[in-house]
Amino acid sequence: MNHFTAIVKDAIINYSMEQKDYICKYCGKSFRKESTLAAHLCEPKRRAQQEDEAGVKLGMTAYLRFYELSQGSAKFKTYSDFCESPYYNAFVKFGRHMVAIRAINTQKFIDWVIKSNKKLDHWCKDAVYQEYLMEHLRKEATQDALERSIKTMENWAEEKTSVFNHYFNYVNSNLLVQHIVTGRISAWIVFNCDSGQAALDKLSTEQIEMIFPYIDPDFWKRKFVDYFADTEWVKHILKEAGL
Structure with missing residues (x-):
């Protein structure tokens, strides 16, 4: 190995050792450039960034209420727990549905679908809301x-x-x-x-x-x-x- 080749090789090794990795705190993926990390959008990061969205908030409210009514308590459930739930998308879809239709008394609607034993994947159906609405309007x-x-x-x-x-x-x-x-x-x-x-x-x-x-x-x-x-x-x- 000639002197020039050795210098180049040492430079590459030193550069690699000095190169800083930028790690996504949500999924653990590493990037060479900070700008690439900033542009990176994994599913955990996307969910974290949606925390203040109205539909997501309603989705979490429904998630917590579901665990409260079905298991007796939801006081230890956090937004991180919600994000990691396999049912996150279903509850968020329901929350956004309530926002879109401007559901009347969302808390009572949430309680109604849970207590009526409606299947989670049916909660966004128009027929389900109409059934709730006609019952609610007579009792409110x-x-x-x-x-x-x-x-x-x-x-x-x-x-x-x-x-x-x-x-x-x-x-x-x-x-x-x-x-x-x-x-x-x-x-x-x-x-x-x-x-x-x-x-x-x-x-x-x-x-x-x-x-x-x-x-x-x-x-x-x-x-x-x-x-x-x-x-x-x-x-x-x-x-x-x-x-």
Whole structure:
């Protein structure tokens, strides 16, 4: 080996020894360049970076609640435990689904799917949410139904540059149907103010059929009798609001 070759070989060895490895703290993979490590995105790192996403937070809430109800405790479960769970993707998918559909009372929806023994891979099905929603709307607190309905009217008024108590007078009939079948407008409000009942009278037969399961008159008539004080309170609030 000549002198020049020896110098080159020593230089290569020294360079290799001095070269610093950059290790991904999530998966353990090493990189020669810090910039490569920064650009690297493994599954554990991706999950760690999603911790503050709304859908992921709801997914973890469902994960913790599942363990609490099925095993009695989830107080020792951390976000790291969640990330390492084989069910991480399924719970996150459910959380994002709740965000996408703007699920009403997510905590109760989570409890309902667990206590109803729905299969995890069915939790995102539309039919499952509709089953929950129709049951929930009949049982929820009157104040919750009233507040959500008024908020929906206020959002409509802001978008239309109007006032919320004009909602039933001017809302598009298709939008009213959508608001009813998604639980945004409650039967507590529709049946307990004159403008709400007048709006129902304007709907087509097809539209009435669509909303019927959500505002079944026979059920709600009995409900209003059984909860007379709540009914009178709602009527008073709606009258004061100009509805």
